Amino acid sequence: xxxxxxxxxxxxxxxxxxxxxxxxxxxxxxxxxxxxxxxxxxxxxxxxxxxxxxxxxxxxxxxxxxxxxxxxxxxxxxxxxxxxxxxxxxxxxxxxxxxxxxxxxx
Numbered sequence: 001x002x003x004x005x006x007x008x009x010x011x012x013x014x015x016x017x018x019x020x021x022x023x024x025x026x027x028x029x030x031x032x033x034x035x036x037x038x039x040x041x042x043x044x045x046x047x048x049x050x051x052x053x054x055x056x057x058x059x060x061x062x063x064x065x066x067x068x069x070x071x072x073x074x075x076x077x078x079x080x081x082x083x084x085x086x087x088x089x090x091x092x093x094x095x096x097x098x099x100x101x102x103x104x105x106x
Contacts, residue, residue, distance in 0.1 A: 006035035006062065007074070013088035016069035031074065038075055041101075057083070058101045064088055064096035071100075078104055 011031040018025045042057035058080055060073060073080040080102035087099040 004033055005037040008036050008038045009033055010036045010038065010060065010062070011063075011074040013072050013074065014067060015072075028072065031067060032065060034062050034065070036060050055105075056099055057101065060100045060102060062098055064098040067098060073100070080104060 011033050013028045013031040016027055016029060018027070034102070037060070039059045040056055041059050044055045046053055046055070056078070060075075060080070067086065069082070069085055071082065071086075081104075082100050082102045084101050089097050089099070091097055
């Protein structure tokens with residue numbers, strides 16, 4: 001991955017699960033602000049319950065800091081959720097990278 005393409009700041013939140021007395025509690029972390037490459041690859045507008053809804057799909061690439069599969073991304077005023085498992089890899093410098101295909105909830 002070329003660092004010049006990391007021209008946007010996003011926040012990656014991870015989901016943590018805690019069990020206390022038989023109760024399961026899920027909470028989102030406050031998140032890590034990271035530099036990323038964000039490209040919109042699709043967009044739809046459709047009718048849902050007699051209301052127009054927009055759904056935007058983005059491809060996001062950044063350095064991996066040990067993120068798992070349970071994450072969400074804040075990009076500007078949008079909250080994006082992965083629509084397929086993240087792809088983990090490494091670049092020519094053997095740094096860990098992550099590629100995520102994520103969409104707004106529609």
